[in-house]
Amino acid sequence: MSWDTVIGLEIHVQLATKTKIFSGASTAYGAEPNTQACAIDLAMPGTLPVLNKQAVNYAIMFGLAVDAEIGQVSAFERKNYFYPDSPKGYQTTQLERPIVGRGNVEIQLADGSTKNVRIHHAHLEEDAGKSLHEGNFNSNFSGIDLNRAGTPLIEIVSEPDMCNAEEAVAFARKIHGIVTSLGICDGEMSQGSMRFDVNVSVKPSGSETLGIRTETKNLNSYKFMEEAIKREVERQIDVIEDGGTIAQETRLYNGDTKVARSMRSKEEANDYRYFPCPDLLPVVVSDEEVAELRRNLPELPDARQARFVEQYSLSDYDAAILSSDAAMAKYFEAVTSACNNAKLAANWTMGELSARLNNEDLSIANSPVSAAQLGGLVTRIADNSISGKMAKEVFDGIWAGEGSADEIIEARGLKQVSDSGALEQMVADVLTANQAMVDDYINTDEAKRKKKLGGFMGKIMQASKGQANPQQVNQILAQKLNELL
Amino acid sequence: MNIERQEIEKLATLARIAIDDSTISEVSQRLSSVLDLVDQLQAVDTEGVEAMSHPMQATQRLREDEVTEINQREAFQAIAPETEDGLFLVPKVIE
Incomplete structure (x- = not known):
């Protein structure tokens, strides 16, 4: 029997504001535990939340970027549950009237085809703190760091429009490209700036009725997401073909062991007893404010891709890859302006540099090879001073901090003989x-x-x-x- | 409106409130009367009336995105039952 897979995504995006969504405490990453958790974040009695304007603006910018309806009036609810990393005993979030309504995102697949994925809505909410289960403390306890508590998030909820892991990853990458291009999120997945929940179900091919879905929570890389989806699809098909039924449940995927497990029902308590948050008034956004944000929207990945094809004569494929990530696009353009050879700049940015960054788990923003340095190297390849093989050696040298391409060529006597x-x-x-x-x-x-x-x-x-x-x-x-x- | 004993126990668990056996029937009665009031409200014809998310006729004021809070960890942790290494300690939350 053949099966269709149905996938929907919920993506948590940490907004790049300087302060929390409801307090003036800093959101800077990596601070000492609990030094950025103020009385409001800690839910001290008598405190009142005051909404961060920038968080609202960032959410609206996302909505505009995906052609969504912007909620002129939106409101906050309380989602009630007890967990030590949520000191209030509830999460302030939006349920009935989210700030961003229905929208659309076009994804590009490896075979060159495109597909539309509908956005159901996106809402503003606060992040929780972190629970540490191992550390320099009594092992009968868990340690709680509330620095992250109250960090603004948008949760982007897609319709179940994806039908395999490739499409889900393409959608996730597209959202990453959009939020980093907008500058509303730093996109650092290793720091948890984007986290994915994946809803997966299977149904007999061609069937109109959706199967029972499971939700795999808190995936923080494309690789884990792809693995988790593939394994969950296999598991569900196995269960059904063996005559069993799928339980609607929440699962956690462990990227190290490649195993997902069902969360205990105690962790799940799916009865959140939402009610309107009495501490926060309805948020009203005027047409003028929305128009102003729309006027100032930065270039988005689709527009940038078209520009790269036009301005640098890149192939659609190269342009799509280079424009999908704001930091990579910026890097590529800096390399090109340093060497005046877009094709070579594209090859080296997507090839050697990306491969090496991937290997060493570094983001392009933290690349040991600057765009100016790579531009210097490409210049020497383009003018035939060095061969491709030498270029790799020079690249290694730049990576290791030995200086500019010219300095390394000189020091190692690598000059190519073209006389x-x-x-x-x-x-x-x-x-x-x-x-x-x-x-x-x-x-x-x-x-x-x-x-x-x-x-x-x-x-x-x-x-x-x-x-x-x-x-x-x-x-x-x-x-x-x-x-x- | 009658609330089953089980329902009360479930609500108590979700709300982390201890209700001892002897008070369950009293709590049940009190909650029932709240629900009766809700029933009464729901009987009102609200056709064409916009839902209200807050009783005040006002809209949310927004804050500029500027850091205004300083680190007061010491003060906050002085009143916590257990802390170590800057962390608040709580009974272990995973097995």
Whole structure:
């Protein structure tokens, strides 16, 4: 039997405000525990929340970027549950009247096709603190750090419009591109700035009736998301094909062990007894304020992609990758302006640099190789000063902090020889020294001669200590051998 | 409107309130009378009346996004039952 998969996403996006959603405490990442948790965040008696204007503006900007209706009047509710990292005993969130209504996002898939994913709504809410279960404290206790409590979030809820892990990841990446381009989120997934909850169900192919769904919570990377979806789809199909039924439940995926488990019902208590928050008045946004935000929207990934194709003559594919992430787009443009060769700048940004950053788990914002440095390297590749192979060595040098491309080329004597007189002499010397090879070449059938060229190339590159320009050597070699025939 | 004993117990658990056996029937009666009032309200014809999310005729004032709070961890932790290393300690929340 074949099965269809139905996937919906809930994405928590931490807004890049300086302060909390309801208090003037800092949201800076990495501070000492509980040094950024004020009386309001700690839910001290007598405190009152006051809404952060920037958080409201950021939420509206997101809504505008996905063509959503903006709620002119929105309101906050209390979602009641007890957990130690939520000192109030409830989360202040939006239920009935979210600030961002229905919208649309277009995703691009690997085969070049596009697909529309509908946004159900996006609402403002506060983040919880963090519970630590291991640390420098009595092991009968959990440690609570409330610095994150009250950090503004938007929760973006999609319709169940995705039908495999690839589409879900493409959607997540698209949202990442949009929020980082807007500058409303720093996009640092390793710091929890974006977290994904994935709703998955399966149904017999073509069936109109949706299956029972499970929710896998708190995935913080595309890789974990993809793994968790694939495993959950397999699990559900196995359960149904074995005659069982899927329980509607919340699951937690452990990226290290690749295993998801059902949350205990105690953790789940799915009875939040929402009610309007009496501490907060309705939030009213005027048409003028929305229009002003719309006028000042920065360039979004789709527009940037079109511009990259137009301005830099990049392929759609390259342009899509480079424009999808705001930081990468900015980096690419800086490399290009430093070297004036967009195609090479694109190749090096998407290739060597991205691969290395991925390997070392670094974001492009923290790249050890600056855009100016990569531009310097690309300049030397473009003007044939160094070969592709040398370029990799120089790149390693820049990565290791040895200086600019030119400094490393100088220090390591990596200059590529492109002087045609010198190269001709080098080729001639190698031919003279290897008469037997030359005779062999001449006596070989014409159709098979091409294969013999590699041997000469090896000798010449060896003689030049790898510094001869290979394209030029190729030309000169073919020409000289022809003359001998 | 009658509330089952089980319902009271569930609400008490969700609200982390201890209700001892002897008071359950009293609590049940009191909550029932609240629900009766809600029933009465729901009987009112509200056709065409916009839902109200707050009784005050006012809108939320917004704050500028500027840090106004200072670190007062010491003061806050002085009144906490258990702290260590800057963390608030609570009974272990996972197994």
